[in-house]
Amino acid sequence: MQRxxxxxxxxxxALWGWTVAALGAAIVLGGCASIVPGGDRRPPIVFVHGNGDxxxxxxxxxxxxxxxxxxxxxxxxxxxxxxxxxxxxxxxQPGRSSAxxxxxxxxxxxxxxxxxxxASRVVLIGHSRGGYAIRNxxxxxxxxxxxxxxxxxxxxxxxxxxGDFLPGSEFNGSGPFxxxxxxxRGPRELEVTPGPKWMTLRSDGNxxxxxxxxxxxxxxxxATGVDSSSPxxxxxxxxxxxxxxxxxxxxxxxxxxxxxxxLTGDWPVRTAIVPESSPTLDGRIFRPExxxxxxxVRVEVYEVAPVTGERLGxxxxxxTTGEDGRWGPMPARPDVPYExxxxxxxxxxxxxxxxxxxRSSSVVHMRPEMLTDAQRKAGSVVTMTRPRGYFDLQRDRMxxxxxxxPGVTPGVPGVSSATLLLPSGxxxxxxxxxxxxxxxxxxxxxxxxxxxxxxxxx
Numbered sequence: 001m002q003r004x005x006x007x008x009x010x011x012x013x014a015l016w017g018w019t020v021a022a023l024g025a026a027i028v029l030g031g032c033a034s035i036v037p038g039g040d041r042r043p044p045i046v047f048v049h050g051n052g053d054x055x056x057x058x059x060x061x062x063x064x065x066x067x068x069x070x071x072x073x074x075x076x077x078x079x080x081x082x083x084x085x086x087x088x089x090x091x092x093q094p095g096r097s098s099a100x101x102x103x104x105x106x107x108x109x110x111x112x113x114x115x116x117x118x119a120s121r122v123v124l125i126g127h128s129r130g131g132y133a134i135r136n137x138x139x140x141x142x143x144x145x146x147x148x149x150x151x152x153x154x155x156x157x158x159x160x161x162x163g164d165f166l167p168g169s170e171f172n173g174s175g176p177f178x179x180x181x182x183x184x185r186g187p188r189e190l191e192v193t194p195g196p197k198w199m200t201l202r203s204d205g206n207x208x209x210x211x212x213x214x215x216x217x218x219x220x221x222x223a224t225g226v227d228s229s230s231p232x233x234x235x236x237x238x239x240x241x242x243x244x245x246x247x248x249x250x251x252x253x254x255x256x257x258x259x260x261x262x263l264t265g266d267w268p269v270r271t272a273i274v275p276e277s278s279p280t281l282d283g284r285i286f287r288p289e290x291x292x293x294x295x296x297v298r299v300e301v302y303e304v305a306p307v308t309g310e311r312l313g314x315x316x317x318x319x320t321t322g323e324d325g326r327w328g329p330m331p332a333r334p335d336v337p338y339e340x341x342x343x344x345x346x347x348x349x350x351x352x353x354x355x356x357x358x359r360s361s362s363v364v365h366m367r368p369e370m371l372t373d374a375q376r377k378a379g380s381v382v383t384m385t386r387p388r389g390y391f392d393l394q395r396d397r398m399x400x401x402x403x404x405x406p407g408v409t410p411g412v413p414g415v416s417s418a419t420l421l422l423p424s425g426x427x428x429x430x431x432x433x434x435x436x437x438x439x440x441x442x443x444x445x446x447x448x449x450x451x452x453x454x455x456x457x458x
Contacts, residue, residue, distance in 0.1 A: 035148065035263055040119055040120065042074055043119050043121060043122060044113045044117045044119050044122045045122065045123040046076045046077075046109060046113055046124050047062070047075070047076065047078070047125050047126075048124060048127070048131070048134055049078070049079070049083065050126075050128030050130045050131075050154075051083060051129040052083050052289070053128075053130075054291050054363075055078060055079045056283070056365040057247070057250075058077040059361055059364075059388070059457070060273065060458060061251055061259075064270075064273060065256075067272070068268045068269055072360075074119075077363055078106070080097065080133075080291055081097075081291050082095060082101065082291075082292075083290070084096050084289060085169070085170050085171070086098055086169075087169060088166070088167075088168035089177055090168055099132060099136055099177055103133055103137045103140065106133045106137050106143075107137055107142070107143065110124075110146055111146075114146065121145075121147055121148040122148070123147070123151070123263060124137075124138075124147050124149070124150050124151070126153065127155070127250035128154050128209070128246065129170065131152035131155025132155065134152065135150075135157075136181065138150065138193045138195070138196060139193045144196065145195065148196055148197065149197045149198075149262065150192075150196045150198045151200075151201065151259055152199070152200045152233075153200075153202075153249050153255055154201065154202060154203065154210075154246050156171060156173075156210060156226070156230050157178070157181075157200065157230060157232070157233050158230040158231075159171055159172055159173020159175070159178055159225070159226055159230060160172075160173075160210075160217065160230075161217065161224040161225060162225035163225055165222070171209075173225065174225075185235075188234075189234060190234050190235030192235035197262075198233065198237065199236055199238075199239065199258070200231050200232055200238045200239065201249050201255050202228065202229070202230075202232065202238070202239070203228060203248075204228060204241065204242050205228045205243060206245050206412055207228060207231075207245065207249065207412075208390070208414035209230075209246055210227065210228045210230045211224060211227070211228075212227050215411075215412075216414045231249075237262065241258070245389055245390045245412075245413045246414075247387075248389045251388035252388070252389065256271060274358070275334040275335075275359065276334055276359045278331060278333075279331075279332045279334055279357050279359055279360040279361070280328075280329050280330065280332065280360045281328055281329065281360065281364050282328030282329040282361070282362045283326070283328060283363055284325035284326055285325045285342065285366055285368070286325065286366070286367045288367050291365075292325075293325025294344065294367075294368070295323050295325065296321065296344070297320065297327070297343065298318070298320050298341075298344075299321065299340065299366075300315040300317070300341040300343075301316050301330055301338055301341075302315055302339040302341070303316055303336050303338060304337050304338065304339045304440070305440070306438075307440060308440055308442075309439075309440035309442045310429075311339065316330065316338075327366075328364070332360075333356070334357065335356050336356050337353065337354060337355055337356050338353070338356075339354075339442075340353075340366065342366050342368055348370055348451050349448075349449060350366070350369060350450075351441070351442070351450065351451070351452045352452075352453045353440070353441040353452065353453065354439070355456070369451070371446060371449060374421065375419075375451070376446055376449070377446070378446045379423045379424030379425055379443075379445070380421075380424075380443035380444055380445060380446050381419060382401070382419070382420045382430045382441060382443060383419040383420075383453045384405065384419075384434075384439075384453075384454045385416060385454070385456065386417070386434065386456045389416065389458075390415055391405055391408045391415050391418065396434060396435055397433070397434070397436075399431075399432075400430070400454075401430045405418035406419065406420065407419075427443050428442070428443055429442060429443075430443060430452070430454075435458070437456055437458050439454040439455075441453075441454050
């Protein structure tokens with residue numbers, strides 16, 4: 001009888017939990033009548049990456065929006081062709097883009113999204129330098145009439161530094177670019193362009209690019225003239241997220257919660273990612289240091305054993321990229337880890353190991369790499385990388401091959417990649433672990449110009 005009573009109690013609790021969850025979902029998905037004038041409850045969102053990045057950094061954010069009911073066809077992450085900024089914005093620099101280049105490309109992408117969706121306005125969400133393109137577009141590119149909401153995550157709106165160091169850089173808070181954007185407007189001396197609603201998200205002291213000392217600029221002891229409040233703007237809703245790092249301020253679950261609430265008026269039902277039964281994966285191969293497609297790259301995908309990283313049969317997918325750089329699409333399973341083999345002429349053959357993809361993604365982007373002389377002399381090379389955050393010794397539980405990550409130092413986190421050079425020997429398993437995400441990779445001979453990468457989702 002006691003066991004039956006316990007079971008009944010458990011069932012009632014579960015039923016109550018399901019009911020609350022269902023009501024919460026209904027409130028979130030239907031409660032906010034319109035967030036854009038004209039009645040659009042779920043307008044298109046354009047996600048804008050930062051310096052040197054690509055659309056793939058938004059992967060988990062896209063999944064979280066989808067998991068809370070935002071339609072996938074209204075979520076757009078763009079790829080700036082030349083993602084790196086110039087040292088001096090006014091001077092041409094090979095492989096680099098100006099603020100005007102970024103603004104023009106963003107304007108084209110917004111117009112394309114509006115035309116395809118039939119929407120009247122978009123939401124713009126930007127990380128770091130991506131926020132500069134957004135602000136410039138709204139202030140100087142006609143975007144104020146096409147954008148309803150702006151979210152700037154870890155954008156150094158008052159600069160990464162001020163003063164005479166690289167005075168023409170976009171990142172110089174006293175340089176011409178930011179000085180113009182931050183010029184006070186109206187009697188309230190606002191720093192935001194009228195029209196859209198604005199929010200900034202920032203770290204409370206743990207952002208490598210919002211520090212009083214220039215250590216992460218390669219100039220320790222240099223007084224930058226900025227602090228953790230650099231991303232805040234007069235006239236915006238300014239939210240400090242606690243000790244998140246520069247990337248987590250855009251791509252972490254706390255950042256997503258505040259994005260959702262700003263757009264809908266309610267907290268999201270969940271930050272967990274809801275798996276799909278049959279995800280589809282796709283993406284592009286980019287030339288190094290660009291987001292330009294690379295043709296002639298052979299991509300093979302293997303299912304691997306979660307514990308050992310060993311292949312479970314032949315390739316599930318194989319494709320040589322064309323002019324668009326696309327390597328897919330590929331049907332996937334939400335409970336299976338994969339090995340992506342990227343073989344580009346003139347580059348190392350990369351074996352990229354990834355955790356299971358719970359949902360579809362069209363931004364599984366990859367770039368070929370070259371091994372250094374030191375890496376070629378090693379028996380094997382294994383890299384662990386975290387694209388959506390940094391490694392924090394004070395906070396994170398992490399290891400690579402059972403040992404602390406090389407090159408990760410105490411203090412404000414600013415390292416997102418750690419590499420092991422292993423001695424020659426038979427192929428074996430190396431495990432990368434980070435806060436519960438575990439990726440098992442196999443070693444490959446560096447002498448044959450091959451290397452392994454464990455790329456974290458979270």
